[in-house]
Amino acid sequence: MSDTPETPKLSWWRRLSGGLKRTSSALGTAVADLVTKRKLDRAMLEDIEDVLLRADLGTEVAARISAAVGHGRYDKAISADEVKTVVATEVEKVLSAVAKPLVIDTTHKPFVILVVGVNGSGKTTTIGKLASTFSAEGRKVMLAAGDTFRAAAIEQLKVWGERNKVPVIAGAQGSDSASLAFTAVTAARDDNRDVLLIDTAGRLQNKTELMVELEKVVRVIKKVDATAPHAVLLVLDATVGQNALSQVEAFHRTAGVTGLVMTKLDGTARGGILVALSEKYKLPVHFIGVGEGIDDLAPFTARDFAQAIAGIES
Numbered sequence: 443m444s445d446t447p448e449t450p451k452l453s454w455w456r457r458l459s460g461g462l463k464r465t466s467s468a469l470g471t472a473v474a475d476l477v478t479k480r481k482l483d484r485a486m487l488e489d490i491e492d493v494l495l496r497a498d499l500g501t502e503v504a505a506r507i508s509a510a511v512g513h514g515r516y517d518k519a520i521s522a523d524e525v526k527t528v529v530a531t532e533v534e535k536v537l538s539a540v541a542k543p544l545v546i547d548t549t550h551k552p553f554v555i556l557v558v559g560v561n562g563s564g565k566t567t568t569i570g571k572l573a574s575t576f577s578a579e580g581r582k583v584m585l586a587a588g589d590t591f592r593a594a595a596i597e598q599l600k601v602w603g604e605r606n607k608v609p610v611i612a613g614a615q616g617s618d619s620a621s622l623a624f625t626a627v628t629a630a631r632d633d634n635r636d637v638l639l640i641d642t643a644g645r646l647q648n649k650t651e652l653m654v655e656l657e658k659v660v661r662v663i664k665k666v667d668a669t670a671p672h673a674v675l676l677v678l679d680a681t682v683g684q685n686a687l688s689q690v691e692a693f694h695r696t697a698g699v700t701g702l703v704m705t706k707l708d709g710t711a712r713g714g715i716l717v718a719l720s721e722k723y724k725l726p727v728h729f730i731g732v733g734e735g736i737d738d739l740a741p742f743t744a745r746d747f748a749q750a751i752a753g754i755e756s
């Protein structure tokens with residue numbers, strides 16, 4: 443037995459492919475059942491398309507994959523591995539178009555990043571991880587506890603601030619989040635910070651109120667710097683599946699989302715939805731979260747994700 447520690451890359455891949463196992467196993471088993479002892483025909487392709495839809499890949503991508511599987515293979519035997527390879531190839535094509543790093547434009551000081559998403563999606567944790575990443579790059583970071591609705595969210599952000607040794611601008615629970623954002627952008631500018639990460643509420647009394655508040659936060663930030671926020675990151679929980687589509691719709695309309703972060707890809711994720719929403723909205727995907735720890739945020743790479751979904755060893 444080897445006691446060589448796993449490389450970060452390997453342990454990260456293991457968690458991603460493990461998290462997407464539910465999707466990849468279901469897909470692998472269903473495809474194997476369909477192709478065994480049969481030659482490819484229209485009915486088989488329709489069945490394959492259904493399997494892909496159940497994996498949350500969306501109608502357009504499912505149709506495209508099934509057409510690619512059929513291409514030149516009618517009346518021939520096909521293996522499950524061949525189908526998986528086509529799935530990985532087609533999914534990678536969709537994701538390659540959106541896999542983009544988050545670029546910090548240093549002409550903005552501070553570069554203001556507003557982090558939005560529903561309650562529990564992983565906003566605060568992602569901010570903590572991003573603060574660590576940016577600090578390691580030598581940037582001066584500041585955090586703002588804009589989720590003034592929940593006392594625990596404020597405390598949680600303070601803990602991440604201490605862990606990263608970066609200042610946190612926070613108010614009392616129930617205080618106005620837009621005015622907190624105003625204070626934070628001003629403080630970050632006065633303190634010559636490179637990056638300001640602003641947390642926001644994921645839940646208020648109702649969805650309309652949440653969106654109204656978010657609009658106000660954006661409006662007020664612009665009073666300090668008309669070009670801000672410079673990035674609006676929507677944090678999506680990979681376990682919610684189809685629900686992610688309506689979240690993208692709502693937050694994009696309200697806050698002008700510039701990029702996505704998908705979290706909880708280490709658990710029992712339903713990551714296929716990232717393919718469907720990449721096809722539909724074409725928003726950049728910057729990072730994925732594969733755990734609760736400070737280092738468990740990785741830049742998004744199309745190939746790894748596509749192979750993990752298809753259940754192909756990287």
Ligand SMILES: Nc1nc2c(ncn2[C@@H]2O[C@H](COP(=O)(O)OP(=O)(O)OP(=O)(O)O)[C@@H](O)[C@H]2O)c(=O)[nH]1
Pocket residue numbers: 559560561562563564565566567568589592595598642643644645705706707708709730731732733734738
């Ligand atoms: N397994 C796993 N858990 C995560 C990941 N990201 C966040 N979490 C956990 O998900 C839970 C919710 O995360 P938060 O960061 O508090 O989510 P939030 O969006 O800020 O939630 P509110 O503050 O309630 O609006 C916490 O228990 C986190 O530790 C991830 O990538 N993987």
